[in-house]
Amino acid sequence: KAGNLFEKNAAPILHLSGLDVTVVKTDYEGQAKKLLELMENTDLIIIAGGDGTVQEVITGLLRRADEAVFSKTPIGFIPLGKTCTLSHTLYPESTNQVQLITNATLAILKGETVQLDVLQIKGEKEQPVFAVTGLRWGSYRDAGVKVSKYWYLGPLKTKAAHFFSTFKEWPQKRQGALMYLGPTERPPEEPEEKSSRPPLYVRIYRRLRLYWSSPPKEIPQEVAPEDWEELKLSTIELTIATRNRQLDLTRTEDFMDICIEADAVSKGQFVNRGSQKMRDPHTCPEGSQCIQASRCILQLPEGTEGSFGIDNEEHEAMPVEVKLLPRKLRFFCDPSMRGPMLRAAV
Incomplete structure (x- = not known):
């Protein structure tokens, strides 16, 4: 099709x-x-x-x-x-x-193009996977992938998938630890300049000068220690997402959104929120802990089973490092979409 x-x-x-x-x-x-x-x-x-x-x-x-x-x-x-x-x-x-x-x-x-952020998601032994939307790990994601199994229930299939998932152990908690770094300052965007190639005699002179000159002395630079924050996780769902869905071309900081949802959710709330999550998977419900970060490390207990959803594709759950690559790729967009991006609230 x-x-x-x-x-x-x-x-x-x-x-x-x-x-x-x-x-x-x-x-x-x-x-x-x-x-x-x-x-x-x-x-x-x-x-x-x-x-x-x-x-x-x-x-x-x-x-x-x-x-x-x-x-x-x-x-x-x-x-x-x-x-x-x-x-x-x-x-x-x-x-x-x-x-x-x-x-x-x-x-x-x-x-007309717009630059989008990318997440680099890397396990301990795996090659990195890249995402433009985000990573989900939790019960809403697990129930959401089973909705199609209940196709015969028509408009009730979403509620059915979430309702039947509550028959498992309840409450369904995902536990682990999260380390993260805060937002980084966004450098100004530099226009690409195509410099003309210098004349041959200039290029020859530069090469000779580089050949005969003594190598410059390297001055060691002090590297500021990274200020990592750490917290314990106990959540019904963890979401790590780019800001691409609410793109703001005027913002001065680069960060990804981390949403840690409360683990104390009733079965009724779970079924109702599940329907909302199908429409907007990265919505962060009231009562959740929201963090802005440029990089994070998700540590899982040994023997953790289940799957991540990375840009709606299933990947085995494992300890990962997630790094934001700001404005990494340039996508074509409808010219009418740039106005709201420039007027977006930070």
Whole structure:
């Protein structure tokens, strides 16, 4: 279905624009990640899919040896998957999927871009995984992934999934420890300047001077100790999220939002909040502990089972370090979306 939507609604616009487009269809999970790790230079990347495809592409891109240069390639996103969280940031809301696909494709051609934060999530032995939305660990996430099993209940399937999950041990607590560093000051954005290449005689003179001059003495610099905060966790759900869903281009600090929800929740509250969480997974209910951090380490007790949801994709739960990469990737967006980003409240 996704392939047909792309061929009928996005591909004709891209080809009529005069772009030289190479379409690569993925056949299995993880293929997009491998393709991006091996891809040669390109003027732009277009992702046509959902949250899972976005995560695979940015993970493959940022694992490259030349990621510092390759990550400057602008990225277009055409929402085709079941969950397309990023579309809420980049494009106006639309209940018509064909219109949303068309608007997204036209936004790529208009050329307006916005820089998005990325989370680097690294286990002790695993290669890092990258996310543009965030990480969830808890009972709401676990119940949410089972909603489709109750399809035969129609509009009651969400409440059913959360209700039946309360039959397990209650209350359902996630325990561990969290260490974190506070927000960092956002440096001013510097415009990219393309400097002209100096004449040949200047380049020769510089090389000779560098060759004959003595190496500069390295002056050791004192590194300020990092001010880590630490707290014990006992929560029904932990969320670590970027600010991309509430993008504010005027803010002066870089940070990710950490929400530690209270573990004392009644079964009725759990079922009602579960429905809210399906609409906005990163909502932070009243009574939760909210932290702004630039980096954090999540430590789990030995033998912890279960899964994380990273950009709505399932990953084994394990101790991880989560690091914010501010303004790491540039995505095409609808020009109408930049106004609210500039007027957003800090």
